[in-house]
Amino acid sequence: MHSMKRRAFLKSAFGVSAGMVGLSALSPLYASDLDEFKGPKVPDIDAVKVSEHCYYVPALGAHPSPENFGMFSNPGFVVTDEGVVVIDTGSSTQIGEMVLRQIKKVTSLPVVKVINTHYHGDHWLGNHAFVAANPDVSLYCHPSCEKVLKNGQDKFWFDFMQTNTDNKITGTVITLADQHLNGGEVFKLGGVEFKVHHFGKVHTESDIAIEVVTDKTMYMGDMVMRRVANMADGSYRGSIKALSAIEKMPIDHFIPMHGRHEDVQLIKDGRQFVETLYTKAGEYYEEGLSDFEMKPKIMAEPFMKKVASQWPGYESTIGKFIVVAIQEYEMSLF
Numbered sequence: 014m015h016s017m018k019r020r021a022f023l024k025s026a027f028g029v030s031a032g033m034v035g036l037s038a039l040s041p042l043y044a045s046d047l048d049e050f051k052g053p054k055v056p057d058i059d060a061v062k063v064s065e066h067c068y069y070v071p072a073l074g075a076h077p078s079p080e081n082f083g084m085f086s087n088p089g090f091v092v093t094d095e096g097v098v099v100i101d102t103g104s105s106t107q108i109g110e111m112v113l114r115q116i117k118k119v120t121s122l123p124v125v126k127v128i129n130t131h132y133h134g135d136h137w138l139g140n141h142a143f144v145a146a147n148p149d150v151s152l153y154c155h156p157s158c159e160k161v162l163k164n165g166q167d168k169f170w171f172d173f174m175q176t177n178t179d180n181k182i183t184g185t186v187i188t189l190a191d192q193h194l195n196g197g198e199v200f201k202l203g204g205v206e207f208k209v210h211h212f213g214k215v216h217t218e219s220d221i222a223i224e225v226v227t228d229k230t231m232y233m234g235d236m237v238m239r240r241v242a243n244m245a246d247g248s249y250r251g252s253i254k255a256l257s258a259i260e261k262m263p264i265d266h267f268i269p270m271h272g273r274h275e276d277v278q279l280i281k282d283g284r285q286f287v288e289t290l291y292t293k294a295g296e297y298y299e300e301g302l303s304d305f306e307m308k309p310k311i312m313a314e315p316f317m318k319k320v321a322s323q324w325p326g327y328e329s330t331i332g333k334f335i336v337v338a339i340q341e342y343e344m345s346l347f
């Protein structure tokens with residue numbers, strides 16, 4: 014009751030009369046209530062161990078919602094003898110804190126590096142939790158990731174996640190990676206060898222994949238997934254090229270940031286999806302068909318019917334994917 018009253022008071026103070034009361038008058042009295050301006054704690058999700066050093070914390074569903082606290086991607090972590098490398102931090106500080114709790118179950122060593130695979134909000138909004146836990150942590154992303162976020166996408170993604178979770182990420186502090194990985198870097202930490210890959214524009218212009226060479230395991234970012242979600246920032250031709258190259262790499266385990274880890278079949282199916290969609294959209298475009306005319310024909314393709322139609326978002330989003338494919342095809346003609 015007491016706390017309810019104070020909450021109501023704070024609401025009115027900040028919402029209506031903050032200007033008159035003044036923050037300095039309130040803060041000494043109610044400093045302990047600042048937690049009330051933070052969204053709820055995210056329940057623990059056990060990490061999945063994929064290989065000797067590689068783990069990820071699996072998402073609670075394919076899309077952000079108030080029920081899953083925005084936990085719809087898989088933050089990953091690699092445990093070495095000299096500290097932990099985190100790959101993607103989830104959609105909020107609260108998710109980052111939950112990931113830290115799972116890491117603590119495996120090792121007492123600190124997180125020393127955080128890598129964001131691209132600029133979509135479910136891959137970096139948890140960064141602040143890791144800075145708060147270890148001020149010496151280094152945050153990495155592709156240079157274009159930092160650039161895009163600094164041009165206003167940081168606020169866009171914060172608001173997107175707030176809207177989709179009924180404000181459950183409240184209190185999340187926007188903290189951008191400021192160290193750069195261009196692709197091609199190789200580094201060793203605690204006896205584990207890492208290799209960074211950038212294939213150009215695939216899911217976005219800023220994708221990086223992190224190969225843990227020692228484990229024959231690769232964190233894929235969003236370059237491949239069994240989910241039909243967002244192609245607006247990506248490239249079909251870039252995806253086909255990248256996935257064709259990745260198929261031939263000596264990797265046993267692929268960890269997508271949405272959906273479960275798999276062997277090379279994940280890459281093959283991902284490649285076949287973008288290839289079928291792009292090739293068919295191009296063919297039908299040449300025949301003069303519009304997007305809604307080609308949609309049922311593309312959906313009738315055997316691979317689409319058998320495989321892709323099982324993926325979350327397929328029915329609702331395939332039309333948007335076709336529109337993007339046509340745009341890219343048209344651009345390629347010039």
Ligand SMILES: [Zn+2]
Nearest residue numbers: 131133216235
């Ligand atoms: Zn993404």
